[in-house]
Amino acid sequence: MDTINRSTKISIIGMGYIGLPTATMFAAASYNVKGFDVNKRVIDTLKRGKIHIVEPDLQGLFKSVLDSGNLIPTDTLEESDVFIICVPTPFKEDHEEKFADLSYVESASREVGKVLKRGDLVILESTVPPRTTDDIMGKTLEEESGLKINEDFLVAHCPERVLPGKILHELRNNDRIIGVSNKKAGELAKELYSSIVTGGNIYLTDTITAEMCKLVENTFRDINIAFANELSMICDELGIDVWELVQLANKHPRVNILSPGAGVGGHCLAVDPWFIVEKFPKTARLIRTARETNDYKPKWIVKKVVEDIQKTFLGKKITVGVLGLAYKSNIDDLRESPALEIAKELKKLGYNVIACEPNSEQSEINSIANLKLDELIDHSDYLVYAVPHNQFKDGYKDRIKQKPFFDAVGEMK
Template identity: 45%
Template sequence: MESMAEPDVVVMGLGYIGLPTAAIIARSGAKVLGIDVDPDIVETINSGRVHIEEIDLDGLVSGVVARGNLRASTSPAPADIFVIAVPTPARTDHSPDISYVLQAAASVAAVVKAGDIVILESTSPVGTTAEVAALFARERPDLKIPGHCAGTPDIAIAYCPERVLPGRILVELIDNDRVIGGVTPRCARKALQFYRRFVRGECVTTSAAAAEMTKLTENAFRDVNIAFANELSRVADSLGVDVWEVIRLANRHPRVNILSPGPGVGGHCIAVDPWFLVHSAREETPLIRTAREVNDAKVDYTIERATALIDSMPGVPVACLGLAFKANIDDFRESPALKVAATLAQRFGERIHIVEPYTKTLPAAFAGCGAQLSDVDAAIEICPVFIVLVDHEVFRSIPLAERRNKHVLDTRGIWPDQPAVPA
């Protein structure tokens, strides 16, 4: 498939990355079939609606579905390009679980044909793309698979990770640079032609292994730097110093850029992916492993501080502000805020009011505890204690006049004017 004029594209996985990717590709003019194992998600998308919260995604999906450029199904069909964007979770021992990737690859192998391009986008441990190629070699002995044949392969297999920020996914899928790693250089060049259809950022080609490690490196870098901020916040607490002021002042140095501490680190990427590097090279990654442990321990530390505050105010209602893993999104995956709030709800029951503007129901972690979902106005009215866990804009907008008499544990530093104790 050399012209790439109007390719048929299959996107495996319609989650937080797969659906926006499928919609962007469809907007470029390609015919896209999105695949998901959940029939409810398939039905939602085929009706022109979305099942996730992301700025402008609903309008984009509605438009490309109405034009016939995007439809969804539970099983793949023959196409020219296959993009795999399924989850790669970590197991309880932090080892990577690539079973969803291999299942998706097996489904693609059943329908792939000579001339097709297969691209893995899921964040994966180094060597996963090679495993996908090996799977194709086993499943399709009738095709010449790159890395497993002499001469020119029949298909191209490449790895190209996303590097987007929730809340800006549609913009960053287009504007951000992409790293495209091929099983062979020819595979990378073939995938490059595809991404140039809709990516304005620079597309750089490399090996599949280098691209896989690049993605893990980006997330580990963030995790290590957040761990420094989280550890710094604990030091400041022990010394009775305002960590937010310290960070503001330290960042005035021209070569210092300390990130913001919080109640931990969440999301499917930063809270998970560094473990993939640790799993691949345990003896060589003491810093990365320690950073993960520091950030995970910040959750327990936050629970201890919140519990102490609540115990000091017997019987009064308490508002936990936020459940998402970051501001202004509805993504609760690996969220430290959710873990803190759920633990407090199990301990203090109906005293706990959860304020999360991006959900209409409490997650399963709150089942049977008696906690209730409240809005911001109700929390201001009835809760003398605020535990700030997420820096949603709606929380930042609460003026001092409405929180002056609140007892506040602010884990996000959104209210620098908040009195240390109620006036």
């Protein structure tokens, strides 16, 4: 392939949260796109014109590219010019340490290797530990196809940094970092992504730097939050208000401490730093400590809440109401959520736990009743303010204050 043009055939491997919007955007930019997934149910749903993920504005755009024939969902991978791999990279199960499970990247690379031809470009978008693009994807492609990287085909890593709920906007407007195997791969990848990244810039680098770039963005945030969370525990021992301390320290022109909270959740910040620790267990000491500090924060909150309840209620069996279960404010995402962990742990300890997660329609979340805020306050003996959702802020402070409470987010001052 010498250049990218609208007759360039693109195959997306993995039609989930990342692959489906990406396939839809390339199809909307008038490319011929095949959307491949091993999950037949996903493909059947897409063929019927429905999307299987929740993402604003995607359904309409997806339907229009499906109807125009630019996007074809398929469970068979065929020859293409460009392959974009968007498969999951969770932690390994049954493994004590938090190591990346790269079996999906490997199996997707194997599928691509079977249909790879000279001149093709294979791009990995999944979040991966450093060297995965070359050592896992590249080697598997070579093994399966009998072709050679750079001599016969090209590889790139273009990590995805979109925010669920704003994926289409961010695909158009976020800057993209693309790590490439050589100059030609850079030219092609840049040309390709320029057709969807209309409001951002594209920066080229090598594959390892691109892999690390995605990981360090989230690690930087994780470390900064860990500092705030550690301060909150130190201030508790000192008997001073951490939020006041942070506010005053931030008066310094070059200090910007984040707000402490219930911990760190979601599937990026709580996951990606481990992909660095896995590769550099001896060197990545600060990164590991930050992860452990943030993981410890919900456990510390449970300990404080239990102490407080025992002091206040003298062993009586009480109902604890948890304000917010999502992993951060104003979303409904429960993945790796510290607030949910707090609620589950208190339940395990024998308390009757109820919650209010106002962004979820479910009446029960992990066997915990999800009530309206008024009901939650009425039915609770003790409240844990775990997530600073907007819905909790207006006019509820005084009502919350009528009950004994633990404030994990600094909203009750």
